[in-house]
Amino acid sequence: MATTPLGRDSYPEPVLDSARGGGGLWRVVLLGLVLVVAAVVFSLFGDRIPSELVMGFVGLLTVAGVFFLFGLAAGLFRFSTAEERRTVSHAVVDSLPFGAVIADRDGKISYVNQHYGGFPGAMTNGVPVGVPRLFAGYADASEAIYRLSRAAKDGRSAIEDIRVPGGLGGSQSEAGRVFWYRVAVRPLPETEDAHKPLVAWSVEDITRDRESNETAFRDLQRAIDYLDHSPSGFFSADAQGHIQYLNSTLADWLGYDLAEFNAGQLALSDIVRGDGASLLMRGRGDGEISTEIIDIDLVRRNGTTLPVRLLHRAARLADGELGETRTLVLDMSSAPDTEEELRAAEVRFSRFFNDTPFAIATLDEAGRIVRTNAPFGRIFRWSGEDRSLELQPLSGLIDEASRDRLGRAIADATAGRSEVEPVDAVLSGEGEHAVRLYISASEVSAGSPEQVNVYALDMTDQRKLEAQFAQSQKMQAVGQLAGGVAHDFNNLLTAIIGFSDLLLLRHKPGDPSFNELMQIKQNANRAAGLTRQLLAFSRRQTLRPQVLELPLIVDDLTVLLKRMIGEKNTLTVDHGRNIWPVRADVVQLEQVIINLVVNARDASPDGGAITLRTANVSEAEAAALRLEGLVPADYVLIEVEDTGSGMSPEVLGKIFEPFFTTKELGKGTGLGLSTVYGIVKQTEGFIYPVSTLGVGTTFRIFLPRYVPSAEEAAAKAAGAAAPVRDLTGQERILLVEDEESVRAFSARALRATGYEVFEAEGGEEALEVLEDLDYAVDLIISDVVMPEMDGPTMLKHVREKMPDLKIIFVSGYAEESVRRDIEDDQSVDFLPKPYSLDQINSKVKEVLQRLGKEG
Numbered sequence: 001m002a003t004t005p006l007g008r009d010s011y012p013e014p015v016l017d018s019a020r021g022g023g024g025l026w027r028v029v030l031l032g033l034v035l036v037v038a039a040v041v042f043s044l045f046g047d048r049i050p051s052e053l054v055m056g057f058v059g060l061l062t063v064a065g066v067f068f069l070f071g072l073a074a075g076l077f078r079f080s081t082a083e084e085r086r087t088v089s090h091a092v093v094d095s096l097p098f099g100a101v102i103a104d105r106d107g108k109i110s111y112v113n114q115h116y117g118g119f120p121g122a123m124t125n126g127v128p129v130g131v132p133r134l135f136a137g138y139a140d141a142s143e144a145i146y147r148l149s150r151a152a153k154d155g156r157s158a159i160e161d162i163r164v165p166g167g168l169g170g171s172q173s174e175a176g177r178v179f180w181y182r183v184a185v186r187p188l189p190e191t192e193d194a195h196k197p198l199v200a201w202s203v204e205d206i207t208r209d210r211e212s213n214e215t216a217f218r219d220l221q222r223a224i225d226y227l228d229h230s231p232s233g234f235f236s237a238d239a240q241g242h243i244q245y246l247n248s249t250l251a252d253w254l255g256y257d258l259a260e261f262n263a264g265q266l267a268l269s270d271i272v273r274g275d276g277a278s279l280l281m282r283g284r285g286d287g288e289i290s291t292e293i294i295d296i297d298l299v300r301r302n303g304t305t306l307p308v309r310l311l312h313r314a315a316r317l318a319d320g321e322l323g324e325t326r327t328l329v330l331d332m333s334s335a336p337d338t339e340e341e342l343r344a345a346e347v348r349f350s351r352f353f354n355d356t357p358f359a360i361a362t363l364d365e366a367g368r369i370v371r372t373n374a375p376f377g378r379i380f381r382w383s384g385e386d387r388s389l390e391l392q393p394l395s396g397l398i399d400e401a402s403r404d405r406l407g408r409a410i411a412d413a414t415a416g417r418s419e420v421e422p423v424d425a426v427l428s429g430e431g432e433h434a435v436r437l438y439i440s441a442s443e444v445s446a447g448s449p450e451q452v453n454v455y456a457l458d459m460t461d462q463r464k465l466e467a468q469f470a471q472s473q474k475m476q477a478v479g480q481l482a483g484g485v486a487h488d489f490n491n492l493l494t495a496i497i498g499f500s501d502l503l504l505l506r507h508k509p510g511d512p513s514f515n516e517l518m519q520i521k522q523n524a525n526r527a528a529g530l531t532r533q534l535l536a537f538s539r540r541q542t543l544r545p546q547v548l549e550l551p552l553i554v555d556d557l558t559v560l561l562k563r564m565i566g567e568k569n570t571l572t573v574d575h576g577r578n579i580w581p582v583r584a585d586v587v588q589l590e591q592v593i594i595n596l597v598v599n600a601r602d603a604s605p606d607g608g609a610i611t612l613r614t615a616n617v618s619e620a621e622a623a624a625l626r627l628e629g630l631v632p633a634d635y636v637l638i639e640v641e642d643t644g645s646g647m648s649p650e651v652l653g654k655i656f657e658p659f660f661t662t663k664e665l666g667k668g669t670g671l672g673l674s675t676v677y678g679i680v681k682q683t684e685g686f687i688y689p690v691s692t693l694g695v696g697t698t699f700r701i702f703l704p705r706y707v708p709s710a711e712e713a714a715a716k717a718a719g720a721a722a723p724v725r726d727l728t729g730q731e732r733i734l735l736v737e738d739e740e741s742v743r744a745f746s747a748r749a750l751r752a753t754g755y756e757v758f759e760a761e762g763g764e765e766a767l768e769v770l771e772d773l774d775y776a777v778d779l780i781i782s783d784v785v786m787p788e789m790d791g792p793t794m795l796k797h798v799r800e801k802m803p804d805l806k807i808i809f810v811s812g813y814a815e816e817s818v819r820r821d822i823e824d825d826q827s828v829d830f831l832p833k834p835y836s837l838d839q840i841n842s843k844v845k846e847v848l849q850r851l852g853k854e855g
Contacts, residue, residue, distance in 0.1 A: 098204035101131055102188070104196040105153055116203060120169025131183060131201045138164050144183070152185045152199045159184040161206065180210045228258075233308070233329030241268040241277060250329055255301035271298050277374075280312055280325060295332070296374075307332045359435075359456040361394065362442055364449045367410045368393050371450065379435060379458045380427060394454065398425040398435070409439040413452045424459070434459040493834035496524040498745030501837030502752075524834070545583050545683075547706055550614050550636055551575045557590060561597050561612075568607030571597075576615035582636050583706040588679045595676050596640040596699050603644025603697060613639040617702065630686050634705035641698040647691040655689065727841040728754040731778035731848055735759050736766040736794065737810075738786040742833075746781065749837045750844065763789025767797055775801050779848060781831075781840075784811040795828070806851050808843060810835070 038057070041049075093100060099116030103109045112128040122134055132149050135141040144160035151158035160183050167179040181203055188198040227234060233250030237243050242264040251258040254271060268277035280294070294310040311328040359376035361369050369392050380397050395403040402425030412420045420439045427433040438455040442448075500521040507513045554573060562571050593612070600610045615637045617625075623632035647655070656677040680687045684704050691697040733755050737743035743759055750757045758773065760766035763786055770777065780798065784791040791809055798805060812833040831843050
């Protein structure tokens, strides 16, 4: 069969090729036809053709014939069959262990190898068929062949495993056997002599491989089934303590459904009681693989315990990391009592030894650790790997100040003394971890290295609670003192401010004494600010949110802040343009800024730069920041930045906790930043710290932008346009105040505006005055805190005779704390001290007008 090469050695001439089988024959026929046509032309038109032309043509044919005869004789040309013209590339491709077909994307075949021709149904009347047609009669192959055909059409690579019951052609001897074929198609690179893009198909019988895989899988399933249903439990955990495998026996013992178990779902701490997980995570420090016997309690899913013995193996990897563990579990709950009675007692003791809530260790006479239980590693932050084969002294795990006391206690125990004083110590590792050590002599046989027993209780949390309780008591006492001082001081300031207002009524701006009076009033107002800070410290302040301009607040504090940070530090204030207003309590906001600046100063003991910034943050900018918890909205940003020592991530995560401080003892309360956090949250704001050790810290506070509502804007406009109110009146008022100066000022202020005022020094005298007046008064103004009978108690007696009477309570404490002591506070108004002449007159007029409308 004549063939035509495809033009590249990697694609040899086809062995079975019906499309090009007559490639050499048609050339011979064509040459013969040319000669016949030439002969016919000469015979018909010979008389018209010049003889020279005829002779020249004959001579040309003669020369060509002689040349080809000479070449044939010399071996330059020869006739060969298709089998003779096979090359090495033909042999290589034909020897492939799978069938290969070269075709164009439309399925027209250019080449098939001998292996493909050996498939049943691959040849029809000596002509090869395409791969899609080869599998066309098999229902299980239809979808896969369709996908492969689409891939060939699109010039893509694809591969499918096709299941054919009985095999191709259906002529297999094992009709009940399932055969598998792996069919693939891939595009070939374009060639110069190929008129259309070609693809290569391959068909491989993978039945034996599939059967081998299925056999191996069945063997693996059988082995797993043997392990799952073995009479002992088994589990494996990774280096992080996550259980990667447990068998069915152990799952049944612990009450878990193995069908729902996923690798890593359970941790060792979920199935091992107490600190026993640490025993399974230690391994050997030298990396040697060894099997340990550990008697311990496992925890069932329902919380009950299961006494077991573990045959545990853990090793180190080449890089020193802990590798996966292999642990065999033996159920000791039903151990026989005959020969195993002694061993069962040992197992019980081992379980109790490792399940205690405190650490236990045995020491030799030199104070070196011989044996420990599981909680010892947790409390002392000790893995037991550092000692290798040598004993490690217990004194190396505690601070130097406690080592002498520990040494004396060990000496007393080895000397046989019955009462040994416990030793309070701090661990030598990082952090303030406190322990209390109880030492006693070990009752062991002679020659044993275990001479001393040590029982260690973790006292860290108790010490922290004791310190916090003492600190809270101190802060409470200081707060009560500050609140009492502020209350008494407010009485004095009320009198100073009030009498200043009365003097200013008679000394107008042109009077020589006007400036001195204004100085007195201004300084009294500044003193009132100090009392507000004292009340804020004692948490008895009255919260008064108001619309604030942050740049003005910061600028007012600048002088005070510069004085506070000292000469070593520099303070820079940077305001953005057109800062939006916010709504907050000015005193609380000042407290936030002061606390942050003071902390920045303390972080730079050798001096540094502190920067205060304000800026607007739009909703889009807030969303782009991607800060946790920050809701996208318009905010006003306050930044306090320092170039101090900075904080570690561990410290940064605790700075807002109450009583947490990094300052030296006596220099910090631990309440500053927790107060800052609370104030910011009460103002519906957010605070985010950013700190780097050795670089500095930045606190970023986001306060919501204040946008007045339409009602607020209208009320503000109406208030601005409203004329000055008439503060005069003729009603009868009973004034109850134990502070004579405050009572004198208030009485003169009310009488000056036309009111009829009656005075009383306390609650009992006020009841007598009311009885003398036959309870004919319109309003009572009373202090809250008074000797003998306070304001709320007096109100209860007044309500018996005058249930609808209005009352104004005045106090230097917060309104909220006052109202907690009043049973019926609906008809009670509040006026905080210190108050001015205008404030008391305005409050009285407001209450009386409301009373008139209700009447």
